[in-house]
Amino acid sequence: MGQDKIMEVRMIENGTVIDHIPPAALFKIISIMGLDRDTEHRMTIGTNLESKRLGTKAIIKINDRHPSPWEIDRIALFAPEARVNTIRNFEVVEKRTVEVPRSIEGFVKCANPQCVTNHETVETAFDVVAENDGNIALKCRYCEKLTKNFGTKFNPY
Ligand SMILES: [Zn+2]
Known part of the structure; x- marks a missing residue:
């Protein structure tokens, strides 16, 4: 344990951590959220990290940014296992799974x-x-x- 948790919490004061992203879907999610053009929000992106569930995973941590329902629907298409965690004051205040839209x-x-x-x-x-x-x-x-x-x-x- 430890390392991943520490990074997750230390890097983000308020914002979102999107976890359990298949590495192949990472750049699609970056594109969906326009992060490749985002010059405003501090973010940390990691990929090919170890994951018990997926083998490898990617993770996106963004300060002061929360995905819209429109973005979450599209993220779910590419990363149905993703977890979207909301961070406030360095604490995870909400953990939620995404739902593949109908x-x-x-x-x-x-x-x-x-x-x-x-x-x-x-x-x-x-x-x-x-x-x-x-x-x-x-x-x-x-x-x-x-x-x-x-x-x-x-x-x-
Ligand atoms: Zn058609």
Whole structure:
């Protein structure tokens, strides 16, 4: 114990610690939250850290910044095991798990090149479905095709 805890608590006075992020999802979450363009908030990002549950994990600690519900929904798509901890006065005052949303609008492109959303200015809309292998896929409401591995195609802006 110790080390991780000490760092977590010492670095953040008020803010958020997002823990249990799969390392492969780290940069997506950075992008979702716009942290790559954030010149205001002090933050610490660690990756490929040891995790009993995930093998390896990444962690994001940000001062004076709390993810919005919109951001949490999208974080959950890429890191369904993530924990979002709220820190006040160096104390964890709230620990919560994220919940994978049931649907998602915009944000991800439909994998079907024929889909109307890829030809007209129609915002994409998907139902989130669980595959047999436990992975998440997105079912398009327009063409019903499944978009898988959407993490590689996502377009957050
Ligand atoms: Zn579609």
